[in-house]
Amino acid sequence: MVLELSHFSAALLFATFASIVFGITQRDNARDMVKYGLYCFSLFVGGVIVAGWAMWLLRR
């Protein structure tokens, strides 16, 4: 079985799992873990979108 993912869906999966691990390992209580996980996820996805637009501008 071979998995075919787009760039964006691969980046979303990466962001999801990495954010879960960061949230759990970098904070002490459940509430802070969720907040930090969401913060990391938004930075990952935001970074992908910003980098995507930057590459689009460079290509023009």
Next chain:
Amino acid sequence: MAPSGKNLGTTMDRQNRAAAAQRPQVTPANTTMAVIAPALGWLIPGAGHLVQKRWWRGLLLMISIVTMFVLGLLMQGKVYGFNTGDLLDMLGFVGDVGAGGLYIVTRALDGGQGAIHRAVADYGTKFIIVAGLLNIIAAVDAHHIALGKKA
């Protein structure tokens, strides 16, 4: 009025005692767990937390790391060998080996050969490396929990 030398000494003693009271107590039981938990966590992702009864954290870590590793393999990512003579391959190996048991089983089954002609396979390679690195972070976290540095 400035504190005399004697008063300054007793104030510092009091502060030192207060700081020592806040520090977690190191007992033989938690030093043993501080070795077992990260080792088990490295071998089986999330097990370092599960063995310390952090059920949800352990389960979420296990699901995240194992899924990431398996997704990497399904994308035909490459699993690096011990020494190919290439520095970047050696760094890849360091990341991969962090996945512990997943790495050992994959190598034993001759998996993770990689397909360099596919762009998605390169993402797969990165998924596998990052799964290993995240597992190292999780194992260190299990060590900190065992020492009482973290709840």
